[in-house]
Amino acid sequence: MTSLGRLADGVVDLFLPKRCVCCGRAGRWLCETCAPALAPLPDTVCGRCGAPLARPRPDCRECRGRDLAFASARAAYVYDGPARRLVTTCKFRALRSLAGEMAGLARLPFEQTVADLGGVDLVTCVPVHPDRDLERGFDQAALLARRLAELAGLPFASLLVRTRRGRRQSGLGAAERAANVRAAFRLDDRMADKAGRVSTVLVVDDVYTTGETLHACSSVLRHAGCEPHAFTFARAARAFRCPTAADGRE
Numbered sequence: 001m002t003s004l005g006r007l008a009d010g011v012v013d014l015f016l017p018k019r020c021v022c023c024g025r026a027g028r029w030l031c032e033t034c035a036p037a038l039a040p041l042p043d044t045v046c047g048r049c050g051a052p053l054a055r056p057r058p059d060c061r062e063c064r065g066r067d068l069a070f071a072s073a074r075a076a077y078v079y080d081g082p083a084r085r086l087v088t089t090c091k092f093r094a095l096r097s098l099a100g101e102m103a104g105l106a107r108l109p110f111e112q113t114v115a116d117l118g119g120v121d122l123v124t125c126v127p128v129h130p131d132r133d134l135e136r137g138f139d140q141a142a143l144l145a146r147r148l149a150e151l152a153g154l155p156f157a158s159l160l161v162r163t164r165r166g167r168r169q170s171g172l173g174a175a176e177r178a179a180n181v182r183a184a185f186r187l188d189d190r191m192a193d194k195a196g197r198v199s200t201v202l203v204v205d206d207v208y209t210t211g212e213t214l215h216a217c218s219s220v221l222r223h224a225g226c227e228p229h230a231f232t233f234a235r236a237a238r239a240f241r242c243p244t245a246a247d248g249r250e
């Protein structure tokens with residue numbers, strides 16, 4: 001996007017009244033009343049795929065036997081309630097200021113992930129196809145990654161490009177998703193040198209559903225000699241139910 005286009009986009013965003021994605025109250029994208037419903041991932045998660053576990057265990061039902069190119073995957077929030085509303089609003093309405101607010105909400109878990117990894121050399125993102133970038137006006141994963149890197153004082157570079165346009169992932173089954181993302185990414189030619197010089201790379205995306213997209217991106221980075229890890233704003237947590245007020249009364 002040209003700097004003029006970026007500026008125009010920012011101006012439109014500025015005049016758009018912010019409304020809570022959950023209750024519609026004016027002021028912020030997630031109001032103070034709805035924010036506490038954001039559910040952080042529990043402390044006990046699979047060391048490999050980041051799935052919430054009821055108790056620490058060596059085998060994880062979600063990633064057992066699966067080929068995953070990333071060394072670990074962490075997320076800020078369970079993909080449910082407000083987190084789901086933020087991700088889908090950002091994806092389909094392309095709001096720059098919303099991606100910025102999401103970065104603010106994910107900042108602490110992001111910094112904790114970086115600390116747990118003993119630091120990372122570079123932050124990158126899952127790229128959208130250039131056509132889609134154009135049609136939506138911006139790329140929320142890149143914006144989220146760039147802002148998180150900025151907040152944590154880490155370098156950001158867009159290392160990957162899409163080789164072909166994949167169908168939208170939403171609404172596809174697991175096998176279809178895998179086929180959709182296979183061979184969909186490659187290293188940006190201009191970034192080959194940079195990728196060769198870094199070791200630990202944190203790949204940022206808005207949501208982890210089956211992990212296939214992050215696996216495909218990580219395969220490319222691993223092939224380039226990096227050790228990829230994944231971080232997402234939200235994560236699908238099939239076997240995990242968010243604690244509710246009713247649990248305390250049982």
Ligand SMILES: [Zn+2]
Nearest residue numbers: 020023031034
């Ligand atoms: Zn609200």
Ligand SMILES: [Zn+2]
Nearest residue numbers: 046049060063
């Ligand atoms: Zn796992």
